[in-house]
Amino acid sequence: MSLHAVFDDLLAAYGPQYWWPGDTPFEVMMGAILTQNTAWGNVEKAIANLKKNDALTAEVIAGCGHDRLAAWLKPSGYFNIKATRLQNFCRWYLARGGFEALSRWPTDELRHGLLSVNGVGPETADAILLYAFERPVFVIDTYTRRLFSRLGLLHGTLGYETLRGHFEAALPMDVALFNEYHALIVRHAKHACRKRPLCETCSLAANCLTAG
DNA sequence: ACCCAGGGTCATA
DNA sequence: TATGACCATGGG
Numbered sequence: 001m002s003l004h005a006v007f008d009d010l011l012a013a014y015g016p017q018y019w020w021p022g023d024t025p026f027e028v029m030m031g032a033i034l035t036q037n038t039a040w041g042n043v044e045k046a047i048a049n050l051k052k053n054d055a056l057t058a059e060v061i062a063g064c065g066h067d068r069l070a071a072w073l074k075p076s077g078y079f080n081i082k083a084t085r086l087q088n089f090c091r092w093y094l095a096r097g098g099f100e101a102l103s104r105w106p107t108d109e110l111r112h113g114l115l116s117v118n119g120v121g122p123e124t125a126d127a128i129l130l131y132a133f134e135r136p137v138f139v140i141d142t143y144t145r146r147l148f149s150r151l152g153l154l155h156g157t158l159g160y161e162t163l164r165g166h167f168e169a170a171l172p173m174d175v176a177l178f179n180e181y182h183a184l185i186v187r188h189a190k191h192a193c194r195k196r197p198l199c200e201t202c203s204l205a206a207n208c209l210t211a212g
Numbered sequence: 213a214c215c216c217a218g219g220g221t222c223a224t225a
Numbered sequence: 226t227a228t229g230a231c232c233a234t235g236g237g
Contacts, residue, residue, distance in 0.1 A: 031218095032218085033219095035217085035218050035219085036217095036218080036219040036220065037216095037217060037218085037219045037220080037232090038217060038218080038219085038233090038234080038235095039216080039217040039218085039234085039235070039236070040217085040218065041217095041235075041236075042217085042233095042234060042235060042236090043218090045234095045235090074233090074234075075234060075235075076233090076234070076235095077217090077232080077233040077234040077235080078219095078231095078232050078233055078234080079232095079233070079234080080232075080233090081220085081221090081231090081232055081233090082232090085220085118220090118221080119219095119220065119221080120220085121219060121220045121221085122219090122220095123218080123219065123220090124219070124220080127218080139218085141218050141219085142217090142218075142219085143218065144218095182218085185218090186218055189218080190218090
């Protein structure tokens with residue numbers, strides 16, 4: 001069972017996922033921060049609040065008061081921390097000229113820049129790199145660790161960079177492939193059901209879905 | 213009434 | 226380097 005085979009299996013089971021769920025690169029970036037340890041449905045509510053108030057722009061988020069931003073973010077949880085994180089990011093983003101300017105940065109420098117923002121860790125940075133800037137970076141999340149650990153293809157205790165290196169070495173450095181692969185892993189994980197520990201949709205190992 | 217969710221930071225040892 | 230506390234709403 002190779003990383004290629006798992007991808008083929010997931011794609012056959014679920015079909016293309018058309019990620020990231022967001023209309024613009026900026027929405028993708030905000031969603032990447034808001035979804036930290038948070039169910040996506042709650043993130044959608046927070047993003048809807050921002051849109052309803054014409055606040056889904058770097059200028060508004062960077063410039064508005066903390067408490068007002070936090071109130072819009074309330075449904076996504078951790079709203080005080082996330083208000084600070086969104087403002088940290090937007091101020092960094094604007095100070096460097098916004099999306100067009102950042103699009104010209106080499107991937108390594110852009111990654112370091114993203115990681116320099118307080119509140120942006122490796123997974124958030126990589127999600128932004130892959131889904132907003134369309135760079136070939138493999139995103140490692142808890143679902144990825146859990147699934148491949150249970151399939152016996154890697155040790156879940158390995159560090160983030162080590163895991164990312166394994167995937168990127170074993171697969172072609174292809175944006176479309178990395179995009180689809182991560183999306184399929186999340187799609188597969190959301191199929192999890194505690195009452196039904198066997199995966200009935202694809203042919204992956206039994207018990208590859210359940211949490212814990 | 214639990215458990216979990218598409219993490220990250222900070223304080224300790 | 227490696228744990229643990231903390232952040233917080235909402236769905237199952």
